[in-house]
Amino acid sequence: MGTPELRICHLYPELMNIYGDRGNVIALAQRCRWRGYGVRVTPVSLGDGLDPTEHDLYFIGGGQDREQILVCEDLAREKGDALRQAVEDGAALLSICGGFQLLGDHFLTYTGEDLPGISLFDAKTAGGDARFIGNVAVESGLEGVEGVLVGFENHSGRTYLGSGCRPLGGVIRGYGNNGEDGQEGCVYRNAIGTYLHGSLLPKNPRLADWLILRALRRRHDLDELPRLDDSLEEAAHRAALELTLREKRRRGVSP
Amino acid sequence: MAAGKAVTQLSRRLGAGAGSNFPGRVVLRLYPEAPEEMAASLAGGCVLVSGTNGKTTTSNLLAGMMRAGGMLPVHNRVGANLMTGITAALAQASDRKGIPRGDIGLFEVDEATLPAAVRRLRPRLVIVTNLFRDQLDRYGELESLARKMDAALKDLDGEAVVLLNADDPLVASLGRDCPARIYYYGIEYAGVAEAGLRHAADSKHCRECGSPLDFKANYFGHMGKYSCPGCGAARPPVDFAATHIELSGTRGSRVRLSTPRWQGELFLGLPGLYNVHNLLAASGCAQLLGLDREAVERGVEGYSTAFGRGERIPVGGRDLFLVLSKNPTGFNEVIRTLRGEGTGLPLLAALNDRIADGRDVSWIWDVDFEELAPLARYLVATGTRARDMALRMKYAGLHPSAIRVEPELKRALRAALEGADEGETVYALTTYTATLDLRRLLTRMKAAPGLWKEA
Structure with missing residues (x-):
């Protein structure tokens, strides 16, 4: 079996890349390299085929309206099925903002367009009139991550989860999925959806490792990952959290 | 009237x-x-x-x-x-x-x-x-x-x-x-x-x-x-x-x-x-x-530089090259310009998240710092989001031992200058409000002409 290798599939990198989301892929790749693991990042975009057995971890970021419509149409072809299959088979997945919205049941935009999702997550999104913008802090109970996640949200979509998935965490500061129920993000098997930009993973290294470990376990016998020196990551996390908690303008929605 | x-x-x-x-x-x-x-x-x-x-x-x-x-x-x-x-x-x-x-x-x-x-x-x-x-x-x-x-x-x-x-x-x-x-x-x-x-x-x-x-x-x-x-x-x-x-x-x-x-x-x-x-x-x-x-x-x-947009200021026996870097494309162009300056460069990077800078600093992950890291001898990170900047450079491949975090600007400037040799150029890459802060600081240090030059 040899040295573990993480095979990342970066979906629509040139379309779904708003707000520095590619930092998540950089973080995943570097955290493998620093452990001596191999990494392969494969960009997969409009019209490309997707083999669900070829990758261990899928990433899709956020995009602007026009890009999101193009991607929605493309996912409705075979790619959506392949992605669902991969997640059912245990692949890890991280989707941010617009990517997250397209993996739910459907996305009803504010202007009235109904974009069908691929129903990987039991979630529905409707566009709202005001944008939710600002720093976010989320308390997550995800196994091995337990603690606060920090990020920045910027979305007008309001997402509501069904019973088929659970939230990534409860909002401490910020809006989260919809600004009403105190929930942020969504988890189904090893797949995560969230509104947190930031980039999310560099400042939340335990979540990065949660994804890496689950992705590698598909093909490698691993109990846990070797520890890395995360002092800079933790300092950045602490500073961002302090700053977020200090802000008075954000109303917290209690979970 | x-x-x-x-x-x-x-x-x-x-x-x-x-x-x-x-x-x-x-x-x-x-x-x-x-x-x-x-x-x-x-x-x-x-x-x-x-x-x-x-x-x-x-x-x-x-x-x-x-x-x-x-x-x-x-x-x-x-x-x-x-x-x-x-x-x-x-x-x-x-x-x-x-x-x-x-x-x-x-x-x-x-x-x-x-x-x-x-x-x-x-x-x-x-x-x-x-x-x-x-x-x-x-x-x-x-x-x-x-x-x-x-x-x-x-x-x-x-x-x-x-x-x-x-x-x-x-x-x-x-x-x-x-x-x-x-x-x-x-x-x-x-x-x-x-x-x-x-x-x-x-x-x-x-x-x-x-x-x-x-x-x-x-x-x-x-x-x-x-x-x-x-x-x-x-x-x-x-x-x-x-x-x-x-x-x-x-x-x-x-x-x-x-x-x-x-x-x-x-x-x-x-x-x-x-x-x-x-x-x-x-x-x-x-x-x-x-x-x-x-x-x-x-x-x-007769053009005199718009403040902070690429000017050289002598300070403490070194040259401070001050350049505003406020979004991915601007930053990538600055990095491209620095490629012509050799390697082993002393860098000071100031990242603020005030309203005029944009509260969201996610954009730094869209900048090709992977091309800057091999040019740097060291980087002093400062500003309200100093640690985000430091983290970005770590993930871009600069060894953590070459990265120093000094959120306070004056200390950061001193650290960046002290790390450089006599006569060497220190490159300061700063977001909008950080440029203002740095100019104000330099003015107080009498190293730069008055901030608000009369028309």
């Missing part, structure tokens, strides 16, 4: 370094018609410069050309580009009767303020430099911003003129249903093009039909020579072109200009291709205003 008079006196009493929005806010509250009245008394009308990057540099270059050509511009100099800042600039340039002491208005205008500025100032010429995802947390998405700008241009008078950057597909698509005559500028020199688009490129799809654009040449960001394989839309032919460019690192560039009236070569003391665009915008506008070649050349020669 009763309002103008009162406004001027009020504004004087409120006092203000340029760039302060406070007096403008008060004036607008008390005399909502003040900008209209004062602008209407400018004999030569108003020129507005809008777009994400290059507003200040373009305006300053243009102001120099105007003065060299005998015009007396009223100019908001230091990035105070909302209606409040423009009002304050008008008021401060006015005499006791409220008449502006100048014959032409030259205002840089925030992209989102353009509709209001066109409506109120009735400009004779509008320049749009480029549109990048600079502060989407303020503006929403580029497409909706472009729609607002289209509406603003549609509102222009029929005898007005618009000057657009043809190399930016989104900017070149502006001006639908605009009654004004549209001119274009752009780079016509393949020697500075790179192969393929960078991931930080923002506008890669045809605005008409949504197909991915085909880039035959790419200069930086999404600037280039493009066409749409879907609907056939293409980059418009340019009226003002740079036909040869020789980049010489942080010192500047030698540029050959081609215009409808003349062709000539000049040296621009500002680094990077993005400044060639600024030169094209300014010199094109100067000619559309009727200024001659000599005024353009003298304006460029």
